Amino acid sequence: MNQNKPLTVLHITEPFGGGTISVINHLVNNLSQHQHIIFHGEQRPDGSVEDVKKRFPESTKFYIWKYAQREISLFNDIIALVLLLKFIRKTPHDVLHLHASKAGFLGRIVAWILGEKKVIYTSHGAAFIMQDISEFKRKMYIFLESFATKLGGISVCCSDSELHEFQKYRIPAICIYNGTNIKNNFELKNKLEITNSLNIITTGRITIPKNPMLFNKIAEHFINNNNVKFIWVGDGELREYLTSENIEITGWKSKKEVDSLLGTANLYLSTSLWEGLPLSVLEAMNLGLPLLLSNCMGNKDLVIDGQNGFSFNDSEQAIDKIKFFIQNKTSLYDMGLMSRQTCERKFDIIKICSAYNELYYQKILNE
Structure with a gap:
């Protein structure tokens, strides 16, 4: 595929704040040649939904993913899964980019059901690395992560140490760092x-x-x-x-x-x-x-x-x-x-976004 051809990237995320939405914001702003659609939950720890939307280009399309939440809830998760399936099925796109653990798990189930192959999942710090959970929960999260990986797509860790944790449990993944906008004409003052x-x-x-x-x-x-x-x-x-x-x-x-x-x-x-x-x-x-x-x-x-x-x-x-x-x-x-x-x-965000752009086209070519 011609890498100059614009794509439609469908981003799925449960949290609509914090580091996850900042990474999505970087991708949307630096890969502005593509059309970006964001299907998001309502969790917003550091500002209102409207405040977050203001950080994105006007061309970005937003849709609310009801019932999506971080905690495991059989009732809410089943409804969120059905709503996600309906949305992905009716929304034309070239690449499906899942962000964070809940969207990563439910999104890969939906992709498997629909036969969707062009799937990228960025963990943004997988659930099983959390230090405030029981050993039972950790093992459950590892099992769910391993299970979802078998449904397809490519998993992306944001640091070498996170990648090491995935590899420790034999979960296939690659690493693309998080990044930041390097300030030009910067002079460090004493x-x-x-x-x-x-x-x-x-x-x-x-x-x-x-x-x-x-x-x-x-x-x-x-x-x-x-x-x-x-x-x-x-x-x-x-x-x-x-x-x-x-x-x-x-x-x-x-x-x-x-x-x-x-x-x-x-x-x-x-x-x-x-x-x-x-x-x-x-x-x-x-x-x-x-x-x-x-x-x-x-x-x-x-x-x-x-x-x-x-x-x-x-x-x-x-x-x-x-x-x-x-x-x-x-x-x-x-x-x-x-x-x-x-x-x-x-950690120059231009290089980071370029790596994701290559991954988008790679998934399309390979599938």
């Missing part, structure tokens, strides 16, 4: 020439996966140091655990406001329990921030210890690394520069 304070920042929902309890414990250690400040950009149901007086919770901010806050910070801290490949960290790297990341899946793909920051396994290690930066402030600039260079080299 912020220590402006202020002597160490501003430590994180962004995202205040939920169990982000482990705000650990963030708070680290911040508490520096409660008596007026030159060390902590900022959490975002909000969420666990904000009550961020009790340390040296933590500022900003609430949800626009993309421009988030970039401005990242621009005033010296260090990006992630205490996550698990990640796919965190877009928030990629944005921090894009703006030249050194990293201090928990040693979890997804995070470990972004930090190169001693070069663009450090990883840690517990609060004591994180505190020791913050003390290192206090005593070696020039390292903030040097490691921040390495973050930026790594981001340019590996």
Whole structure:
């Protein structure tokens, strides 16, 4: 097939917010030669449906997928499956792109029923990697992922560490990284020439996966140091655990406001329990921030210890690394520069979207 021929890409996603919708937004904006249709659930953790739609080109078509939800519910999932089957059957498209675990599972069942072969599934952090579930649930999710793979399509992981988890359970997959828009004419400033304070920042929902309890414990250690400040950009149901007086919770901010806050910070801290490949960290790297990341899946793909920051396994290690930066402030600039260079080299969204574009045409040619 001529790779200059525009395609109609049908995106199916249960969540309509967070990292999943950001990745879809990147694909739609950077592959604008194609027609994009998005069939989405109503879960929107960080803004209204209309706010999310404003981030997309006017040509993007949106349809609501009723009854689609993250949690397993036999009643809701059967209805969502039937609605998905009806929608895919009546909607002309060249490629079916499924996003996240629920759409990935139900979508591949529907594709198998309809004889649909041109199917791509991006996991965005598969359900079985979650750290807040029982061993029974983990085994169930692994079984469901393995079962769905046998129905067809190609599975795409967003990090090497996620791919390793798929391979560990003999689930076939490939890896295409998440990415970010590399800012042109970027000049890394030495912020220590402006202020002597160490501003430590994180962004995202205040939920169990982000482990705000650990963030708070680290911040508490520096409660008596007026030159060390902590900022959490975002909000969420666990904000009550961020009790340390040296933590500022900003609430949800626009993309421009988030970039401005990242621009005033010296260090990006992630205490996550698990990640796919965190877009928030990629944005921090894009703006030249050194990293201090928990040693979890997804995070470990972004930090190169001693070069663009450090990883840690517990609060004591994180505190020791913050003390290192206090005593070696020039390292903030040097490691921040390495973050930026790594981001340019590996996580340029233009390259990422090009890889997906090739995959779209590859599925059409092979099927």
